[in-house]
Amino acid sequence: MAQHHDVIVVGAGFTGLSAAAVLFERGLDVVVLEAQARVGGRVAAQTFADGGRVDTGGQFVCDDMTNVMALIRRYGKTLVQTPVEGAFVVQPAIDAPDKAYAESRSLRLRMRALNPRDPAIDGMSVADWLAAQPVSADAARAFRSTVEGLWCRPIGELPLWYLVSNDRRITNRQSEIEYFVGETIHSLADDMAAGLDGRVLTGRPVTQISMRVDRVQVQAGEALLSARHVVVAVPPVATSRIGFEPDLPAALRRALSVWRSGAVIKALVRYPRPFWRERGLSGMVSWLDPSGLFACDVSHDGLGAALVVFVGGPLAIAAQGMPPASLEAMILGKLADVLGEPARTATAILLRDWTGDAWSGGGYSDTVCDLRAKDAEDVLRSGAGRIQFACSELSLSYPGYIEGAIVAGRMAAERIMAAGGENAL
Ligand SMILES: Cc1cc2nc3c(=O)[nH]c(=O)nc-3n(C[C@H](O)[C@H](O)[C@H](O)COP(=O)(O)OP(=O)(O)OC[C@H]3O[C@@H](n4cnc5c(N)ncnc54)[C@H](O)[C@@H]3O)c2cc1C
Numbered sequence: 001m002a003q004h005h006d007v008i009v010v011g012a013g014f015t016g017l018s019a020a021a022v023l024f025e026r027g028l029d030v031v032v033l034e035a036q037a038r039v040g041g042r043v044a045a046q047t048f049a050d051g052g053r054v055d056t057g058g059q060f061v062c063d064d065m066t067n068v069m070a071l072i073r074r075y076g077k078t079l080v081q082t083p084v085e086g087a088f089v090v091q092p093a094i095d096a097p098d099k100a101y102a103e104s105r106s107l108r109l110r111m112r113a114l115n116p117r118d119p120a121i122d123g124m125s126v127a128d129w130l131a132a133q134p135v136s137a138d139a140a141r142a143f144r145s146t147v148e149g150l151w152c153r154p155i156g157e158l159p160l161w162y163l164v165s166n167d168r169r170i171t172n173r174q175s176e177i178e179y180f181v182g183e184t185i186h187s188l189a190d191d192m193a194a195g196l197d198g199r200v201l202t203g204r205p206v207t208q209i210s211m212r213v214d215r216v217q218v219q220a221g222e223a224l225l226s227a228r229h230v231v232v233a234v235p236p237v238a239t240s241r242i243g244f245e246p247d248l249p250a251a252l253r254r255a256l257s258v259w260r261s262g263a264v265i266k267a268l269v270r271y272p273r274p275f276w277r278e279r280g281l282s283g284m285v286s287w288l289d290p291s292g293l294f295a296c297d298v299s300h301d302g303l304g305a306a307l308v309v310f311v312g313g314p315l316a317i318a319a320q321g322m323p324p325a326s327l328e329a330m331i332l333g334k335l336a337d338v339l340g341e342p343a344r345t346a347t348a349i350l351l352r353d354w355t356g357d358a359w360s361g362g363g364y365s366d367t368v369c370d371l372r373a374k375d376a377e378d379v380l381r382s383g384a385g386r387i388q389f390a391c392s393e394l395s396l397s398y399p400g401y402i403e404g405a406i407v408a409g410r411m412a413a414e415r416i417m418a419a420g421g422e423n424a425l
Helices: 014-025 066-074 097-110 124-129 137-151 162-169 188-192 250-257 314-318 324-339 376-384 402-418
Strands: 003-010 030-034 045-049 053-055 079-081 088-092 178-182 206-211 216-220 223-232 243-245 259-261 265-269 283-289 293-297 305-312 350-353 366-367 387-389
Touching: 003 216, 014 030, 014 188, 014 402, 030 223, 030 265, 066 188, 088 097, 088 324, 097 137, 097 162, 097 223, 097 314, 137 162, 137 293, 137 305, 178 223, 188 206, 206 259, 250 376, 259 402, 265 324, 283 324, 305 314, 305 324, 324 350, 387 402
Parallel strands: 003 030, 003 223, 088 283, 206 243, 223 387
Antiparallel strands: 045 053, 079 178, 206 216, 216 223, 259 366, 265 305, 265 350, 283 293, 293 305
């Protein structure tokens, strides 16, 4: 006999935890099934051998991201302002980097001003569009590095309408790396899970979801559970690996098949002292070549001097299979080229390769990579009867961010409440 609940939430990332929190607060019997032994999904943390816990997944937030900021305050977390004082370096050095970046920013604004539904841009990739823009070669490289660094896929694969629609929903005026959480933002996911009072079950990968007339059955390992509603709070690529019975309608199957996971490797590098500051540098570096490489300072009292390095997009794909020692040497070498020789003598380094991650597929988010799949997000958002699909990717604000996950989760919960989420069996 299947255990019965009002709502089953699949996945305990910020989307699933936020959906469950709303339903729990409204008095529903909700259970969260998480595949991994921990909660947080693409928000994860690791501890250096000599102590000091750091976020090796999602980390940064800013004041414009009001929902995540409210949670951080509600759970009494310590906000650390990301140190940015000093020079920002573009690598390799180009003439007038400020001009190139200003031009790249106006290009991004020009792109955002396009109408994603305009038939004139149907079938066009971001690379096609960029090639036709009257900008300097350096501005085009800066634009490409920004896009490949943030969306973590080569620009030739990204549909222009998708990038326009996605970028329009990322509305922050403050820098998106304005703050991070001293105790790690992963600890916030742990606190949210604890607030659900034993309703989060970890180590329960969901393999099959079966739709019945009056309920949905969910198979998680040996356990069979049922509920009136299910929220699949899992990114699209991972959702496409769950079996549905009967099969999902063709439009939904197609909508799930058009996504690819981003590729990113995150490195946290610790030093005896923030030596870059002695040279007037902020520690913030953006590489135009290879594109998608970015570093910034995450030093704080609890950790000491440290830099975070993101290896995003094509470079992360190329680095797949590279032995960790070679990857570490590559990262330290790139830092030394810009910040000086002391960058080679890190006291510790933590590497987290998200590329091909078993449960999230990669990072920072999945992106639509089919130039013609314009309706994929809408189709997924409309769900399948008692099943809601929710994840940061589908959020109406800040898709691909922790803020987006919170918004998407809460919206899915509201849709269930509107449909009468209580247990009528
Ligand atoms: C390296 C990296 C850096 C990032 N940096 C930032 C940042 O600085 N700021 C920011 O705002 N965002 C950042 N992000 C993005 C942000 O972390 C994500 O957008 C957000 O956490 C996604 O939340 P989610 O709940 O939608 O998905 P996820 O976090 O992926 O959660 C989905 C959950 O579902 C579980 N799951 C999957 N399949 C199954 C199954 N079959 N059965 C049961 N459970 C399943 C997974 O284990 C996971 O726990 C970063 C991401 C990465 C990878």
